[in-house]
Every structure is written in C-alpha cells, then in structure tokens.
Amino acid sequence: MTKKWKVSSRVFVSLLAIALVVGMAFMAVAEDSVTTIKLGAINPLADITGAQMSKAMQLAVDEINAAGGVLGRPLELIVIDSEFDPAKGAAAIEKLATVDNVDVFIGGMASGVHMGEIPILKKYEKVTVWAGSAMHLCEEALEGCDWYFHLHPWDYQQGASYVQGWADIVNKFPEVQINNAFWAYEEGAFGSGSFAGSVALHTNWNNSGESFKSAALGGGDYSAVLQHAKAANPDIFVWIGYAADALPIMEQSTEIGFNPPLFVGSPPGWPADFGQSPLAENVVAYGMWAPSIKNISEVSNHFWNAYIEKFDEEPATYFCPLGYTNVYVVAEAIARAGSLEKEALILALEETAYDSPLGEILTFTPSNVIKHQGFQGQKILQWQNGEQQVIWPFDYATAGIVYPFTGN
Amino acid sequence: MVLLKKLYQKKYLMPLLAAAVIIALVAWKPYVLVQGLQRGGLYALIALPMALILGIVGIINLAHGEFMMLGAYFVYWFCIHTGIDPLVAMTIAFVAFFLIGAIVYLVTIKHVLKAPELNQLLLTFGIAMVLTEFANLLWTSQARKLHLSYVYSSAKVGSLTFGTFGFIYPVAAIVVLVGLLVFLKYTRTGQAALAVGQNPRGAKLVGIDVNRTYLLIFSLSIAIVAAIGALFLTRHSIFPAVGSPYTMKSFCLIAMAGIGNLTGVLWVGFGLGIAEALVLSFQGYGGWADVVFFAVLVAVIMVKSYRRKIA
Numbered sequence: 001m002t003k004k005w006k007v008s009s010r011v012f013v014s015l016l017a018i019a020l021v022v023g024m025a026f027m028a029v030a031e032d033s034v035t036t037i038k039l040g041a042i043n044p045l046a047d048i049t050g051a052q053m054s055k056a057m058q059l060a061v062d063e064i065n066a067a068g069g070v071l072g073r074p075l076e077l078i079v080i081d082s083e084f085d086p087a088k089g090a091a092a093i094e095k096l097a098t099v100d101n102v103d104v105f106i107g108g109m110a111s112g113v114h115m116g117e118i119p120i121l122k123k124y125e126k127v128t129v130w131a132g133s134a135m136h137l138c139e140e141a142l143e144g145c146d147w148y149f150h151l152h153p154w155d156y157q158q159g160a161s162y163v164q165g166w167a168d169i170v171n172k173f174p175e176v177q178i179n180n181a182f183w184a185y186e187e188g189a190f191g192s193g194s195f196a197g198s199v200a201l202h203t204n205w206n207n208s209g210e211s212f213k214s215a216a217l218g219g220g221d222y223s224a225v226l227q228h229a230k231a232a233n234p235d236i237f238v239w240i241g242y243a244a245d246a247l248p249i250m251e252q253s254t255e256i257g258f259n260p261p262l263f264v265g266s267p268p269g270w271p272a273d274f275g276q277s278p279l280a281e282n283v284v285a286y287g288m289w290a291p292s293i294k295n296i297s298e299v300s301n302h303f304w305n306a307y308i309e310k311f312d313e314e315p316a317t318y319f320c321p322l323g324y325t326n327v328y329v330v331a332e333a334i335a336r337a338g339s340l341e342k343e344a345l346i347l348a349l350e351e352t353a354y355d356s357p358l359g360e361i362l363t364f365t366p367s368n369v370i371k372h373q374g375f376q377g378q379k380i381l382q383w384q385n386g387e388q389q390v391i392w393p394f395d396y397a398t399a400g401i402v403y404p405f406t407g408n
Numbered sequence: 409m410v411l412l413k414k415l416y417q418k419k420y421l422m423p424l425l426a427a428a429v430i431i432a433l434v435a436w437k438p439y440v441l442v443q444g445l446q447r448g449g450l451y452a453l454i455a456l457p458m459a460l461i462l463g464i465v466g467i468i469n470l471a472h473g474e475f476m477m478l479g480a481y482f483v484y485w486f487c488i489h490t491g492i493d494p495l496v497a498m499t500i501a502f503v504a505f506f507l508i509g510a511i512v513y514l515v516t517i518k519h520v521l522k523a524p525e526l527n528q529l530l531l532t533f534g535i536a537m538v539l540t541e542f543a544n545l546l547w548t549s550q551a552r553k554l555h556l557s558y559v560y561s562s563a564k565v566g567s568l569t570f571g572t573f574g575f576i577y578p579v580a581a582i583v584v585l586v587g588l589l590v591f592l593k594y595t596r597t598g599q600a601a602l603a604v605g606q607n608p609r610g611a612k613l614v615g616i617d618v619n620r621t622y623l624l625i626f627s628l629s630i631a632i633v634a635a636i637g638a639l640f641l642t643r644h645s646i647f648p649a650v651g652s653p654y655t656m657k658s659f660c661l662i663a664m665a666g667i668g669n670l671t672g673v674l675w676v677g678f679g680l681g682i683a684e685a686l687v688l689s690f691q692g693y694g695g696w697a698d699v700v701f702f703a704v705l706v707a708v709i710m711v712k713s714y715r716r717k718i719a
Contacts (some may be wrong), residue, residue, distance in 0.1 A: 046541075048550040187695055211699075215551075218653025220644045223443045223571070224688035244551035244645035251643070255571030265561050269550070271645060277555040317548065333450040 036076035040096030041107030042089050044080040045307030053323035055311050060327035069333045086116025092124035093120040103340050106326050127345050131326045138350045139369045149349055151374040159201040161377025165392040176403050183209030184225045184235035186241040208232055220250050221242035236262040243271045250279035261404035269317040275386040281400045285381040290388035292398040293359040294380045303357035321357040329354050359396045440685045442570045449578025452674045456584050456659035457629035463668035464605035464625045467528050471536035473651030479634025480641040498638030502631045509630025513623050543648035551645040559642050583660020585674050602624050662709045
C-alpha cells in the first residue's frame with residue numbers, strides 16, 4: 001500500500017511539474033504575443049547586404065523600443081536566413097506566418113529568392129513592406145496585391161533614372177559629351193539582363209558591349225573585354241558585375257592604358273576598401289545611397305553615427321539604411337493606424353512620408369503594376385577623395401561631377 | 409605525311425606545333441599570347457600542388473581551392489595588420505599552412521586513405537564546405553582586395569600596351585615545377601615520396617615510412633597552395649567562394665596532363681590559357697571560353713584512350 005502510494009505520489013508530482021512547465025510556457029507565449037508587435041524578416045545573412053540590413057533593422061527596433069515602442073508595445077524583430085535560396089525563403093515565410101505569427105513581413109532581397117517567396121506571401125496576404133528585389137517579374141507576380149508595399153526601385157525604374165540622370169548631367173555640364181557607350185557586363189542573368197535593359201533605354205547612345213566572366217563566378221581576367229572596349233573608344237564605359245570585379249577591372253584598365261572620359265561601375269555593392277585605392281578616384285557609381293548623404297541629411301547622419309556606435313563598423317551597402325527605413329516606415333504606420341488591423345494599416349502605410357536616411361522622403365505611389373511603390377530611382381554617385389559623393393539628382397547632390405576620368 | 413610521322417616519333421611534332429602557334433599569334437594577335445601565358449600560368453600554378461597530392465597520396469582534394477582561399481585571407485589579414493607586402497607574407501603563410509595541412513591530414517585524411525574513393529571525395533568536399541563557411545563567418549562575403557601599385561605596371565611594344573605583373577604566374581609556376589622536380593628526383597625524401605606514389609606496399613617493404621611520407625606531401629601541397637593564395641591575392645579580389653572554381657580547373661588540367669605528370673600540367677595550363685585567350689579575343693564570343701576549355705579536356709582524354717587502345 002505504502003509502495004503504491006509512493007509510486008502514485010511520484011507520478012502526481014511529475015505530472016504537476018510538467019503541467020506547471022507547460023502552463024508557464026503557454027503563459028509566456030500568450031503574454032509575448034499580447035505585448036510585442038512582431039516583424040518577420042527574411043534576409044541572406046551570410047552576405048554583407050543581408051547581414052548589415054538585419055543589423056540596421058535591429059538598430060531601428062531598439063531605438064523605437066527605447067522610445068516606448070509602438071502603441072505602448074515593444075517591437076520584436078524575427079530574422080530568418082534566406083541563404084539566397086528561393087525554397088528556404090518560401091519556407092521562412094511559412095514559418096513566420098504560422099509558427100511565429102508575425103504581424104508584418106519586412107526585409108528581403110534578391111529577386112530570384114523573392115519569386116519563390118511570393119506564392120507563400122499571397123497565401124497569407126499579411127501586410128508586407130518589402131525592402132529589396134528589383135526584377136520586374138516580381139512586380140508582375142504581385143499584381144492586385146494591395147497589402148504589398150515595395151521600397152527598392154524596380155529594374156525599369158532604375159534604368160529610367162540613369163537615362164534621366166545622364167541627360168540632366170549633359171545639360172548642366174556642357175563639357176560632358178556622351179555619344180558612344182561600351183557596356184562590359186557579367187555573363188550571368190544579372191549582367192546580361194541589366195545590359196539588355198540599359199541598351200533598350202539609352203536609345204540616344206551608340207551602344208556596344210560584351211560579356212565577361214565575373215570573379216564571383218570563377219573569372220577575374222578582364223583583359224579581353226577591356227581591349228575591345230579600348231578599341232571602341234567610348235565616351236562612357238559601364239561595367240556591370242559584382243564587388244569582386246571592382247578593383248581588378250580598374251587595375252587591368254590601367255595596365256592597358258584604357259581611360260575613357262566616364263568610367264562607370266554598377267555592382268550591387270562595392271568592396272570594403274575600394275575607396276582607399278587611388279584607382280577609385282572619379283569612378284562613377286550607381287546606387288541608392290552614399291555615406292556622404294550624412295553631410296546633407298540629419299536623419300542619415302543620425303543613422304550613420306548610431307550604426308557605428310552599436311556595431312563598431314561602417315554601413316557599407318545601401319541595404320543598411322534601407323533596412324533601417326523599412327522598420328521605421330512600418331512602425332510609424334502602425335502608430336498612425338492605432339492598431340494592427342489590416343485595412344487600417346494599409347491606409348496608414350499609404351499616408352507614409354518618411355524622411356529616410358537614404359536622403360529622400362519616402363512615399364508610396366503606383367508603379368507599372370503594383371499600387372504601392374516606394375523609391376522611384378537610383379542615384380548617380382562618384383568616388384571623390386576616397387568617398388562616394390552624390391552627383392545626381394541635383395537636389396540631393398553632395399558634390400559636382402569631376403570630368404573627364406583621367407585614370408591613374 | 410611521312411615527315412609528320414617521323415617528327416611525331418621523334419617527339420618534335422608538338423614543340424614545332426607550339427612554336428608555329430606562337431609565331432602565328434605574335435603576328436596576328438600578340439595580346440592573346442600575353443593573356444594566354446598569364447592566364448595559363450595561373451591555372452598551372454594552382455594545379456601543381458593538387459597534382460602532387462593526387463600523384464603521391466592518391467587523393468582528389470576537393471578542398472584544394474578553399475585552402476588557396478584561406479591562404480589568401482591569411483596573407484590579407486597579415487598584410488593589413490603588419491603592413492608587409494604579400495610577396496613577403498607568403499613565406500609565413502607557407503609555414504603556417506604546412507602545420508595546418510599536417511593537422512588536417514592527421515585528423516581527417518589519414519583515416520580515409522583505405523576507404524572507397526567516394527568516401528574520400530565526400531570528406532574533402534566536406535572540408536571545402538567547412539572552410540568556406542568558416543571564411544564567411546570570419547570575414548563575411550564582402551570582396552576584399554589589397555591595393556598594390558606594382559600590380560598594374562605595364563609595358564609598351566609597338567602599339568601593344570600590356571600588363572607585366574601578370575607574368576608572375578607563369579614564372580611562379582615554372583619555379584614551383586622545377587622546385588618539385590628537384591625535390592622529387594634529387595632528395596632522399598623526394599625519392600621516397602615518388603616510390604610511395606608508384607607502389608606504397610613496395611615502398612613499405614623497403615623500409616619507407618609511408619604514412620609519414622603522405623603526411624609530408626599533403627602538408628607540403630597545402631603549404632604551397634596557401635602561398636599561391638598570396639600571389640592570387642595580388643591581382644584578384646578574395647571572398648569565401650573564390651577558390652572553388654579553381655579546384656575544378658586544377659582537376660581538369662591534371663586529367664589532361666595525366667596523373668603524376670607535373671611537367672605536363674604546366675604545358676596543358678599554357679595550352680588552355682592560350683586557347684581561352686584566343687576565344688576571348690573575338691568580341692561577343694567570350695562565353696565560349698569555358699566550352700573550349702572542357703571540349704579540349706574531352707578531346708585530350710579521348711585521344712589518350714584511343715592511343716591506349718592502339719597500344
């Protein structure tokens with residue numbers, strides 16, 4: 001009898017302990033879901049773009065929480081690594097929607113990955129404020145999705161902004177003459193797609209071009225394409241490739257004495273130490289942001305200093321201020337809406353006018369297909385004394401153009 | 409026809425053909441010869457240590473390019489923090505990676521020497537993955553490049569302006585090849601390594617420590633490829649995935665040259681480099697360079713197989 005009682009009491013105590021633990025866990029989850037507003041992001045964490053974007057998002061979340069949160073509740077950022085894999089990106093959306101039960105989807109980059117994520121986003125139809133992905137095919141796949149807001153300009157918008165930018169520069173600086181253009185583009189989808197799109201837009205130029213194998217894909221010898229470019233004697237030379245190509249292209253151009261009047265690079269991000277090379281001087285770049293914007297924008301200056309203070313590194317890619325912008329836009333919209341109710345939040349997002357660290361005030365307007373497009377174009381930048389300066393749009397310019405490019 | 413046969417039998421045919429190609433290129437497109445030699449020299453240089461491991465230890469090291477990448481990062485880090493030139497830092501990389509190679513051999517490779525080849529491949533592939541992710545964690549995927557003013561030095565011959573520093577690759581390939589041949593033929597340790605490569609059981613019977621020889625050759629190869637990483641760094645950006653394409657190219661060169669044929673690796677490297685540069689010299693046909701590379705590989709293997717059948 002005593003033995004039986006002992007066994008029963010052990011079972012009872014064990015059951016009680018389990019019930020307590022499970023109960024506390026449920027309470028914790030329930031309490032968590034009541035108090036925090038969850039933002040779910042899917043970024044490629046092994047890449048500097050995704051890593052810095054995630055850090056900038058966390059910086060924004062911490063700042064907002066330190067200021068009392070939104071609607072009296074703290075923000076919670078949940079980041080999942082997409083690993084640049086569409087299947088993993090899709091699975092991440094599924095997990096964020098069902099397991100984490102996030103309130104808003106944010107972040108994201110790489111169009112290929114996004115194509116895999118879009119069907120799952122459409123399945124849940126949660127409010128989404130997407131930071132990256134430029135390919136117009138993504139936009140076409142999102143037709144009619146009023147819950148979808150997009151920050152990064154689409155590829156055709158980027159191309160149109162460069163056309164406008166060069167037209168403005170030629171008008172303002174008569175010494176800049178552009179008739180012949182040579183495009184050296186990496187042979188993958190990114191380079192060849194950008195080349196085709198650019199040539200279609202720059203109809204007032206005599207365009208010629210050739211592909212090369214990017215260092216990122218096992219190449220790194222550009223001497224053949226540079227010899228052909230030199231023979232074409234262009235007024236503007238544009239290379240479209242990756243960060244790994246940047247300095248070697250400059251070195252190999254110098255080797256063969258190729259110094260076109262305008263030397264333009266269009267990688268998604270520049271190498272960490274590119275500006276330290278004398279070969280970088282006066283190279284023109286395309287991008288959404290340059291560190292020098294901090295000199296003309298208070299928000300950008302605050303972002304720059306806060307990021308360096310928190311992470312002890314400099315923002316090296318425009319995805320960094322873009323991620324910061326992403327969180328603030330959502331947080332301000334939730335505050336305006338006064339709730340997380342979907343329709344109210346969409347209306348509040350439509351009223352966005354956020355002074356972003358990218359140097360522009362962000363608003364949402366319709367683009368070719370979707371209803372809520374944020375930034376409309378890229379900027380034309382130039383490396384001057386080791387720093388990227390904005391030379392166009394003139395409204396955000398931090399310096400004038402240095403012309404012609406003289407090489408080293 | 410008879411003359412061709414005689415030349416072939418006396419092994420004059422290939423050198424004569426090579427000379428004819430060089431003369432034709434100098435007259436037609438001289439920069440193809442410059443680019444081809446520089447490009448081919450780099451291929452051969454990277455392939456030589458892999459050929460050494462494959463010829464003696466008998467392992468296809470799929471982490472070969474990753475060791476070069478790590479060597480390059482090691483030298484980059486060293487140069488940034490000490491300010492010394494990568495051409496000097498490569499000696500430190502050589503010593504450091506000799507030790508790292510020894511550790512990798514003792515911890516991993518040693519245990520699969522008698523395992524099926526698939527297991528060996530999987531192991532070295534796994535090591536490659538670990539090394540890439542390790543670099544990703546430590547240095548992120550951002551491309552890094554040292555600025556060295558001497559790497560874009562150039563010369564002008566007639567109307568042709570070309571880079572001169574790129575010739576460091578063929579020169580280094582010749583130095584590494586000669587060094588390895590001298591080591592293998594004229595030192596006792598090298599001769600022992602050759603014996604082990606040809607017949608490990610026989611070598612063991614005559615008192616050669618086979619395991620120690622494998623350890624030495626593997627460590628030496630890793631040390632050489634890491635030092636080559638320093639040379640690679642001078643002209644190329646580095647990032648965690650930079651090494652893997654060179655593993656495949658190195659393996660192709662060895663397959664064409666024949667296992668154990670170090671001199672052949674050099675000639676095949678030059679041949680492929682010039683073939684690629686020739687294809688690239690036609691504007692708009694650059695994408696065919698890889699096709700030519702692998703077409704030549706298939707052709708060489710088929711010709712070799714045909715010859716063996718006839719013999």
